[in-house]
Amino acid sequence: MFINLSGFEIAILVLVALVVFTIARGVRIVPQGFNYTVESFGRYSRTLGPGLGLIIPYVERIGHKVNVMEQVLDVPSQEAITKDNAGVKIDAVAFFNVLDAARSSYEVSSLEQALVTLTMTNIRTVVGSMDLDQLLSHRDEINEKLLRVLDAAASPWGVKVNRIEIRDILPPADLADAMARQMKAEREKRANILEAEGKRQADILRAEGEKASQILAAEGRKEAAFRDAEARERSAEAEAKATAMVSDAIAQGDLSAANFLVAEKYIGAIRELASAPNQKVVILPIEMASLAGTVSGIAELTRAVFADEGPSRPASRSRPGAGVPITPSSNGPNSGRSGGGEA
Helix, strand or coil, X not given: CCCCCCHHHHHHHHHHHHHHHHHHHHEEEECCCEEEEEEEXXXXXXXXXXXXXXXXXXXXXXXEEEECCCEEEEEEEEEEECCCCCEEEEEEEEEEEECCHHHHHHCCCCHHHHHHHHHHHHHHHHHHCCCHHHHHHCHHHHHHHHHHHHHHHHHHHCEEEEXXXXXXXXXXXXXXXXXXXXXXXXXXXXXXXXXXXXXXXXXXXXXXXXXXXXXXXXXXXXXHHHHHHHHHHHHHHHHHHHHHHHHHHHHCCCCHHHHHHXXXXXXXXXXXXXXXXXXCEXXXXXXXXXXXXXXXXXXXXXXXXXXXXXXXXXXXXXXXXXXXXXXXXXXXXXXXXXXXXXX
C-alpha cells in the first residue's frame, strides 16, 4: 500500500529531519574528567567542560577530547653514562595532568611522546652529572631534579608534572659483582672493628676488676697486719707485766714465781716439740723427777696466789722433793737419761 504524498509534504518531512539532525549535532555531552575543544571553521574558539554542551552545527565542531585526569607515563629503559664513566640502565615513571586543554592540544602535536622524550633526555643529563655511588644512594635528589626540569619544560603545554620516580637503576654485571665484594669487605671490616672494640672493653673491665680486687686484698692485708701488730703489742705488754711481777716476787725472796715462769717456758717448749708434724720421738734432757718437782712448785705458787695465804716460803725450804732445781745435775744417777714418747 503506497501513501501518496505531495511535494509540499515531502518538503516538510525533509525539513523536520534536517532540524532534528541539526539539533543532534549541536548538543554534546562531555563526561567527567574530560574537556572538549571547540573549533569554528577549523580555528579554536572555546573549551567545553564536563556536562551538557552546545555548539553551532555546521559552523563549530569538536576538535580534541582531552583527558584532564592525572595520568601515568611509562618511561622506557635506556642506557646512561655516569660522571665516573660507569654505564647504567635506568627507567622511570612520571605522573602528570593537563591543566589547559587548548594548549595541550594546539601547542604540541603529540603530548605523551613529547613528555617521554623530554624525560629521557633529562634523565641522561642528570645521570651524567653524578657519580655512580651518588646515583645509587640519592634517588630522591634525582627525582627532585627531574621533576623541577620537566615541570618547567611542560608548563607551556598546559601540563603539570606532579612527580617522577626512578623505578630501577641497573649497573653492569661485573660492576655489580665488584660492588657486592666491596660491600662484603666493608661489613667484615665493621664486624672486626666491633669485635676488637668488644675485646678491648672486656680487657679494660677485667683489668679494672683485678685492680679493685688487689686494692681490697691489700687493704685486707693491711688491716690484718695492723690487728696482728696490735695483738703482739698487747701480748708483749702482758708478758712484760708478768715478767715485772715475777721480778718483784724474786726481789721479795719468793722463788716460787721464778719456778713458775721457768716451768711455763719449759712446758711450752715441750708442747712445741710434741706438736711438730715431723717429730716422732721427744728426748727429755732432764730428769722426770725434776719435772715433777717443777709442777709441784707451780701448784704451790697457785695455792699461794689464790688461797690468800701469807708470804710464800722459798722454794728451797719446801717439803722434801717438792722444789727441785730446774738445772739438771751432772752427777745425778739419772743424768743424760732420755725418755721416749710418741708425738
